[in-house]
Amino acid sequence: MSEAALRLDAFARERRDTGGKLLVPFLTAGYPDREGFSLLLEAVAASGCKVLEIGMPFSDPVADGPVIQAASQQALDRGVTMRRVLAMAAEARERHGLQVILMGYLNPVLKFGPEKFAAACTEAGVSGLIVPDLPHEESAPLRALMAERGVALIELLAPTTGTGRMASLGRSARGFLYLVSTTGVTGAGGPGDLTDTVARVRAACDQPVCVGFGISDPGTAARVCRLADGAVIGSALLRRVAEAADPTAAAAAVKEFLTEVRAAIAAQGESS
């Protein structure tokens, strides 16, 4: 396996084993615009985050709520293509040393050509890939193709996932497991009590577990990180970008918000 996937596997495991928590911010590629996105990358790195999820915009994002839908549409309207997404991923990796996980729906990957896409991911230094409309039953060929190129195809688990199914997903998962906090789309209401769900994942799988969907504020992130190994924050971040007066203000808001979230996660670590 190549360096990149090992990097994500090893990084996530090392974090977990030392009790460190992983905060994974999500940004939509090319949002609010190309220059604004570069400023957001700087803000993410300056806040101390090490892993970044970058959304590849798609016209019909069925797993996403209104905030990420709007960000995707705006990015598409401004001409973001797969090639440009990959260039932005390379920028995040090379200029800021971030581990990059790409998140996107299957059709643009199919159209790009899966082999070409896998090669381009390696070239851009991408560590992981999340495809929300590619469940376990359909994911084996892409997982193998990405693994050959050293990119981890990250499996998603949901509250509706049965325990037996969790175990079989865990056997093939790379990087970390992405636990969807609640039945619903991104940016919806916050998660309820995840104690039982996380315990079921822990019992069935060996990988580190990061929780996403509906993690909207520092308190929720901290609460989630008491149980899991990390949290993913998307809509709450992009909402701050949308509400900012200009890209500079957006970057400042993102940096401030991520710093607060990191502090809240660290504080709960000390108190527990």
Next chain:
Amino acid sequence: MSIIARTGPGRFGVYGGQFVPETLMPGLSELERVYDEARSDPEFQVEFHALLKDYSGRPTPLYRARNIEREYGGQAVIYLKREDLNHTGAHKINNCLGQVLLARRMGKMRLVAETGAGQHGVATATVAAWAGLECTVYMGEVDMERQAPNVARMEMMGAKVVPVLSGARTLKDATSEAIRDWVTNVDTTHYIIGSVVGPHPYPTIVRDFQAVIGTEAREQILAAAGRLPDQVVACVGGGSNAIGIFSGFLADDGVELFGVEAGGSNQGHAAALCLGEPGVLHGSYSYLMQDDDGQVLPAHSIAAGLDYPGVGPEHSHLKDTGRVRYDTVTDAEALAACADLARREGIIPALESSHALAFARKLASGAPAGRIILVNLSGRGDKDMSSLEGAAHE
């Protein structure tokens, strides 16, 4: 190398599959299991067929349209399968009656649906009222305007109609929004997909419930004409009325099958099979209208029910095998065919079904004497009066 495996859940050749978020996978498994049980349960079949008969008015008639035969040149024999005479005015009720029984077996108290022309939304609202279930229908804002009578009908039966403001504000966007609702409420809600699209097992379930069209039509035409038709024609949006009637004749090699997509106008088209290429949208791998970067293109058709950039996976397979031939008809040709049937036969067809009629006219012109053409008249045109009046004024 393709990363779409030929073997996997719900394949029609390489097409189909289950390309949905993990949250929905257990819901799809449950639906598959319950449907498998229901299919082989005589009680379920008796109840379903009793509803088709007593509630929807099946069997729908097979009508020989002699006036339109003369209009089309006088050579061909034209039969219309009158799905427009179903309760609620289209074939959509066949599927909804089957699926509401499945919802009841699963103990789901709420239905969601997407709708384009409003016929599937009306059919879903209808079965929800009958079964005493809560019902939410997602409908693009553009479609709510052009199919206003159907919005009123759904609301009268107690359904909540939610306008969809994203994208092109038509069927594609309504479908995405219905899927999002289902992801959120999968524990309590059954999603009644209105066509042979979506993830497995939907394309199979909807086909099986619509197969009654083909089964009846085959018996009826044998009784009426003493032989099988030479050609069968149906319009294709997602493709459920077409699969329904084709399924009665797929095994009859001598019967030519034609699926008619919306050729639209200079504003665009909705011809996924004729002009698209394979891709993944709304849960299945099938022909799809997309750009060079894999983004889904907006469709255009004067017929809201055909205004969809994808198509059912079984149609993709039938296209590749060559068993069914797919072609297009423009908005203008469909409007003319609609007007012809209204004037000559006193039947106002839906604009969707008018696409099939317009293509039948092409087949009939220059046909040898006695050729039998069977057209699936999938729905009635009352809902289209505002579009028809608008077109008349242009």
